[in-house]
Amino acid sequence: MRAVGGIMDKSGSNKGEEEAETGRPTLKTLAFMTGLGVTTVSRALKDAPEIGAETRKRVQLVARQIGYRPNRAGVRLRTGKTNVISVVLNTTEQIGGFLSDFIYGISERLAATPYHLVVAPYSHNNDPMEPIRYVVETGSADGIIISRTEPSDPRVRYLTERGFPFAAHGRTAMGIEHAYHDFDNETFARLAVRRLAELGRRRLALLAPPTALTYHQHMRGGFLDEMDRHGQSEVPFSAVSSDNVIDDIRRHTIELMQRTGRPDGIVCGAGGPAFALIAGIEAAGFKLGRDIDLVAKEPFNLLQLVRPEIHVVEEDFRLAGHDLATAVLSRIDDKSAAPMQRLVVPTDVIAPR
Amino acid sequence: MRAVGGIMDKSGSNKGEEEAETGRPTLKTLAFMTGLGVTTVSRALKDAPEIGAETRKRVQLVARQIGYRPNRAGVRLRTGKTNVISVVLNTTEQIGGFLSDFIYGISERLAATPYHLVVAPYSHNNDPMEPIRYVVETGSADGIIISRTEPSDPRVRYLTERGFPFAAHGRTAMGIEHAYHDFDNETFARLAVRRLAELGRRRLALLAPPTALTYHQHMRGGFLDEMDRHGQSEVPFSAVSSDNVIDDIRRHTIELMQRTGRPDGIVCGAGGPAFALIAGIEAAGFKLGRDIDLVAKEPFNLLQLVRPEIHVVEEDFRLAGHDLATAVLSRIDDKSAAPMQRLVVPTDVIAPR
DNA sequence: TGGCAAATCTGTAACGTTTCAATATACTCA
DNA sequence: TGAGTATATTGAAACGTTACAGATTTGCCA
Numbered sequence: 001m002r003a004v005g006g007i008m009d010k011s012g013s014n015k016g017e018e019e020a021e022t023g024r025p026t027l028k029t030l031a032f033m034t035g036l037g038v039t040t041v042s043r044a045l046k047d048a049p050e051i052g053a054e055t056r057k058r059v060q061l062v063a064r065q066i067g068y069r070p071n072r073a074g075v076r077l078r079t080g081k082t083n084v085i086s087v088v089l090n091t092t093e094q095i096g097g098f099l100s101d102f103i104y105g106i107s108e109r110l111a112a113t114p115y116h117l118v119v120a121p122y123s124h125n126n127d128p129m130e131p132i133r134y135v136v137e138t139g140s141a142d143g144i145i146i147s148r149t150e151p152s153d154p155r156v157r158y159l160t161e162r163g164f165p166f167a168a169h170g171r172t173a174m175g176i177e178h179a180y181h182d183f184d185n186e187t188f189a190r191l192a193v194r195r196l197a198e199l200g201r202r203r204l205a206l207l208a209p210p211t212a213l214t215y216h217q218h219m220r221g222g223f224l225d226e227m228d229r230h231g232q233s234e235v236p237f238s239a240v241s242s243d244n245v246i247d248d249i250r251r252h253t254i255e256l257m258q259r260t261g262r263p264d265g266i267v268c269g270a271g272g273p274a275f276a277l278i279a280g281i282e283a284a285g286f287k288l289g290r291d292i293d294l295v296a297k298e299p300f301n302l303l304q305l306v307r308p309e310i311h312v313v314e315e316d317f318r319l320a321g322h323d324l325a326t327a328v329l330s331r332i333d334d335k336s337a338a339p340m341q342r343l344v345v346p347t348d349v350i351a352p353r
Numbered sequence: 354m355r356a357v358g359g360i361m362d363k364s365g366s367n368k369g370e371e372e373a374e375t376g377r378p379t380l381k382t383l384a385f386m387t388g389l390g391v392t393t394v395s396r397a398l399k400d401a402p403e404i405g406a407e408t409r410k411r412v413q414l415v416a417r418q419i420g421y422r423p424n425r426a427g428v429r430l431r432t433g434k435t436n437v438i439s440v441v442l443n444t445t446e447q448i449g450g451f452l453s454d455f456i457y458g459i460s461e462r463l464a465a466t467p468y469h470l471v472v473a474p475y476s477h478n479n480d481p482m483e484p485i486r487y488v489v490e491t492g493s494a495d496g497i498i499i500s501r502t503e504p505s506d507p508r509v510r511y512l513t514e515r516g517f518p519f520a521a522h523g524r525t526a527m528g529i530e531h532a533y534h535d536f537d538n539e540t541f542a543r544l545a546v547r548r549l550a551e552l553g554r555r556r557l558a559l560l561a562p563p564t565a566l567t568y569h570q571h572m573r574g575g576f577l578d579e580m581d582r583h584g585q586s587e588v589p590f591s592a593v594s595s596d597n598v599i600d601d602i603r604r605h606t607i608e609l610m611q612r613t614g615r616p617d618g619i620v621c622g623a624g625g626p627a628f629a630l631i632a633g634i635e636a637a638g639f640k641l642g643r644d645i646d647l648v649a650k651e652p653f654n655l656l657q658l659v660r661p662e663i664h665v666v667e668e669d670f671r672l673a674g675h676d677l678a679t680a681v682l683s684r685i686d687d688k689s690a691a692p693m694q695r696l697v698v699p700t701d702v703i704a705p706r
Numbered sequence: 707t708g709g710c711a712a713a714t715c716t717g718t719a720a721c722g723t724t725t726c727a728a729t730a731t732a733c734t735c736a
Numbered sequence: 737t738g739a740g741t742a743t744a745t746t747g748a749a750a751c752g753t754t755a756c757a758g759a760t761t762t763g764c765c766a
Contacts (some may be wrong), residue, residue, distance in 0.1 A: 024490060026752055037716045042754060052714060069491050073429035074752030077721045082426075084471075091457050099453035104444050107474035116493070118437075119470045121460035137377065138422050140469070246654060272655060279658040301599060302625060305632040307659055379722055390746045395724065405744060427722030430751045709766085716759065722751105729746070736739090 025068045033062055045070075083114045085328055086141035088131045090148055091121045098271060098300070098317040102169075105321020106145065113329065115142075129154055136164050143328035145169070149180070151214045163335060167327035169320055170214050171343075179331055179339035181323040183315050185215045185269065187345050189222030192267040192295035195311055195349045197230035199293050201265030205237040205256060207249070207277060208269050216241075219269050235263040242270035249273050253280025257292075268296035274303055274310070295349060308353045313346045320344075378421045386415055398423075436467045438681055439494035441484045443501055444474045451624060451653070451670040455522075458674020459498065466682065468495075482507055489517050496681035498522070502533070504567045516688060520680035522673055523567050524696075532684055532692035534676035536668050538568045538622065541699050542575030545620040545648035548664055548702045550583035552646050554618030558590040558609060560602070560630060561622050569594075572622050588616040595623035602626050606633025610645075621649035627656055627663070648702060661706045666699045673697075 031038045036059065044051045044059035045068075051059075062068075076082050087106060089099065103119070110117055118141065120131040128148075132155050135141045142165065146155055149170030159166045160176050167179035189206070196204055206223050209216045227234060240252045253276065256262065266281075268274045274296035278288065286292055289309035298304060298312035327340040384391045389412065397404045397412035398421075404412075415421075429435050440459060442452065456472070463470055471494065473484040481501075485508050488494045495518065499508055502523030512519045513529050520532035542559070549557055559576050562569045580587060593605045606629065609615065619634075621627045627649035631641065639645055642662035651657060651665035680693040 024492075027754095028752080038752090039717075039754080040715055042752095043715090046754095050714065055714080067490075071430070071752050072491070072493065073426050073435075074721095075754080076426035077424070077430050077723090077751090078753040078755085080721085089457075089460075091461060099456070100451075103452070103456070103472060104442075104474065107442075107472055108444060108476075111474060111476075117472045119456060119460055119472060121457065121464060123461075123464075137420075138425070139377075140425065246658065250658070272653070275655040275658045279661075300625070302628040303659075305599065305603070305628045306656075308632075380724095381722080391722090392724080392747075393745055395722095396745095399724095403744065408744080424722050427751095428724080430721090430753090431723040431725085433751085707766100709764100711764085712762085714759100714761080717757095719754100719756085721753085724750090726749085727747095730744085732741100732743080734739100734741075736737105 025063075025066050026071060026074075029066070030059065030063055030068055033066070034059055080139060082140060082142050084116050084118055084141040085110060085143045085145065085325065086118050086120050086131075086135050087145040088120045088122065088128075088135075088147070090128070091123045098315075101300075101317040102147075102321040105318035105323075106325045107321075108318075109322045109325035109329075115329070129158065132158060136162055143167075143332045145324045145328060149214050150212050151217065153214075165328055165331035165335065167324045167331065167340070169324060172214060173217075177339060177341075179324075179327040179341065181320050181327065181340075181342045182215070182344070183320070184343050184345040185219040186222035188269075188297070188313055188315075189219045189267060190226040191313060191346060191349050192311070193223055193226035193230065193232065195295055195351075196265035196267070196293055197232060199265070201263075201293055202232050203235050203261065203263045204232050204265040204267060205235040205263040206267045206269070207237060207240070207242055207273055210241040210243045215269075223267060232265075235259070235261060237263075237266075242268070242273045244273070246272070246276045249276035250280040250283065253277050254284045257281055257284035257286055262292075264292050266292065266294050268294060271297045271300060271303065271315075278307060278310070289352065298350070304350065304353070311352065312350045313348075314350070315346070316344070378419050379424060379427075382419070383412065383416055383421055386419070387412055433492060435493060435495050437469050437471055437494040438463060438496045438498065438678065439471050439473050439484075439488050440498040441473045441475065441481075441488075441500070443481070444476045451668075454653075454670040455500075455674040458671035458676075459678045460674075461671075462675045462678035462682075468682070482511065485511060489515055496520075496685045498677045498681055502567050503565050504570065506567075518681055518684035518688065520677045520684065520693070522677060525567060526570075530692060530694075532677075532680040532694065534673050534680065534693075534695045535568070535697070536673070537696050537698040538572040539575035541622075541650070541666055541668075542572045542620060543579040544666060544699060544702050545664070546576055546579035546583065546585065548648055548704075549618035549620070549646055550585060552618070554616075554646055555585050556588050556614060556616045557585050557618040557620060558588040558616040559620045559622070560590060560593065560595055560626055563594040563596045568622075576620060585618075588612070588614060590616075590619075595621070595626045597626070599625070599629045602629035603633040603636065606630050607637045610634055610637035610639055617645050619645065619647050621647060624650045624653060624656065624668075631660060631663070642705065651703070657703065657706070664705065665703045666701075667703070668699070669697070 027038045027041050030041045040051060041059055044056045045063060107117055122128055122131050135144055144166040146166060147169035149168045149172055151173040153172050156168060156172050156176055156178055160178060169181060171180050171182050204227060208220055237256055240249050266277060268277055277294060281288060281292060288294060295311040297315050304310060304312045323342050330337060330340060380391045380394050383394045393404060394412050397409045398416060460470055475481055475484050488497055497519040499519060500522035502521045502525055504526040506525050509521060509525050509529055509531055513531060522534060524533050524535050557580060561573055590609055593602050619630060621630055630647060634641060634645060641647060648664040649656060650668050657663060657665045676695050683690060683693060
């Protein structure tokens with residue numbers, strides 16, 4: 001074997017030197033230029049202590065000069081590290097989507113790192129587990145960001161069981177400590193109800209998120225309890241959720257407003273659907289601020305601009321993206337560290353201007 | 354060399370057979386299971402004609418059974434093919450972003466292919482060329498989708514010169530035939546102006562995109578020419594573009610409305626900014642539909658819902674994403690084929706309801 | 707002087723894939 | 737029979753990287 005090694009060696013190093021200077025530089029290129037071995041160069045670039053200080057500097061200088069960039073496929077094949085974060089999104093999600101900010105938040109955080117962001121979609125009729133399994137099974141990312149978290153979320157269980165780094169937009173309730181960023185929707189609902197109470201509103205309806213999602217519970221819990229304190233009553237409005245398409249919400253809102261016990265206050269748990277609520281209320285012939293008041297989430301700061309008579313609570317999706325990216329990264333960095341858990345508590349309802 | 358080969362061979366195949374059945378299956382696993390060579394398996398999976406029909410079927414059956422999925426890093430390292438499409442986005446882009454739909458459009462198209470979508474952001478103060486160079490130099494994607502196209506776009510030149518597959522959201526005017534999807538903003542402007550003419554509006558202002566972008570020319574061209582035909586005059590409004598932040602637009606709109614020669618009609622070239630226009634107009638004490646009329650783009654079908662008095666033209670960003678994905682794919686597939694070029698022409702302005 | 711340790715540096719093998727250049731087998735034709 | 741030719745299959749090498757197990761040099765101590 002030694003003899004064979006010797007032979008291979010000669011032909012091998014010949015190749016390196018014969019090769020025309022072409023294409024993008026690799027470790028071999030650097031090795032040739034510095035007169036060092038490929039291994040040495042590799043280590044020098046990652047500041048390994050067993051490489052002489054002078055050599056290290058020299059290699060790094062040359063590398064910088066010729067613009068060396070490690071080949072991702074090489075690293076990935078050898079180490080399994082992909083330098084990719086995968087964000088799994090529901091394609092049929094929401095209207096006019098908060099998604100832009102969410103994605104921008106993630107990208108911004110990732111910009112200064114070697115990580116790339118890949119967007120893995122799944123449609124409503126598909127299994128939400130599918131993209132998750134794909135990533136884990138094929139090892140196509142180092143970490144995952146999920147949204148639309150459920151109280152007992154199979155994705156969270158699956159990822160936790162396998163020790164795969166992830167962070168969730170939203171909490172769970174399954175006794176698993178995992179990284180998350182969440183908006184405190186209970187407090188949101190309380191603030192909203194309180195505001196409506198102050199306005200003298202007595203019969204409230206809630207346009208809640210789909211029951212399957214964790215924050216449905218939070219929002220509804222806060223809504224009911226706070227109504228209790230103020231002696232208000234609920235007008236049921238469960239035919240639609242904030243996931244429904246605009247037109248459904250508008251139609252059901254009209255129906256809601258035409259009931260005898262119609263509400264005089266509505267809490268809307270999302271930004272887009274508020275538009276449909278407004279349209280519905282007015283189509284039924286009622287006037288916002290007079291017959292009824294609306295408190296809604298304001299994700300793009302557009303709603304109150306054209307409808308100053310509604311009350312809004314701001315929710316920052318860019319921050320959510322940023323947080324979640326940070327959370328996965330730290331998870332990847334050290335799986336045994338405590339997972340980042342951030343709950344953003346809204347403090348006030350912005351009144352009509 | 355032959356002798357050496359023989360020796361290596363023995364030890365090599367030993368390894369394969371000794372190896373514990375673990376982790377995810379590779380070609381070697383399949384080779385072992387079928388009793389064939391790795392090469393044969395590789396070829397059989399891609400239906401190479403020189404592999405016997407029976408063998409081919411057998412290999413494919415086994416592969417399917419054990420859920421074989423080619424290792425992307427391996428393929429990428431060997432062939433240079435990444436199976437990635439990179440979409441380059443400006444992080445500071447627009448308000449409330451049409452981006453969601455754009456990205457969903459792309460993902461949807463890519464879902465049935467082996468391609469992944471990676472989002473490469475750049476911020477306003479950075480060089481737009483930077484992410485492009487990065488992708489090309491590091492070969493980190495097979496194709497690129499760009500937006501915010503300029504008449505003489507350095508990215509288009511760069512990518513074309515290198516024969517790198519790409520598609521642009523928007524056209525250029527530099528004598529280069531490239532793939533694009535564009536919304537006909539000239540026609541949009543004409544339709545808008547015509548509508549305002551029908552309403553008897555005589556003094557029009559245009560909230561245009563930034564002058565650097567190609568569609569600024571288109572929109573402005575259509576706007577001016579059509580005004581000419583109807584004998585209308587322009588009220589200059591170039592202090593802001595649809596890129597400005599909401600609050601700037603609102604403030605400048607107030608200023609605009611307070612001039613002596615204030616407009617009685619406005620054309621707004623984007624969805625988000627229309628909200629700011631409305632807010633500004635009303636803050637200045639004027640009433641939409643009475644003192645002034647507004648025609649705007651409606652990207653999320655929300656605007657007219659709460660402001661039925663404005664006139665809208667729909668622009669479909671999901672379609673744009675879908676188209677652009679298709680365009681890059683076909684570009685990757687065959688660089689010599691004619692690039693897909695699609696111009697979506699709006700046909701009508703939706704009147705107030 | 708010889709031996710040992712520390713400090714640097716190095717080649718080989720391996721990750722999973724595809725391409726190249728064979729090889730083995732069976733068949734055809736003169 | 738022998739040469740030639742399809743047909744089917746194959747190992748080796750390579751893509752760029754890192755981990756492992758050496759190898760070389762230098763300095764120091766006994």
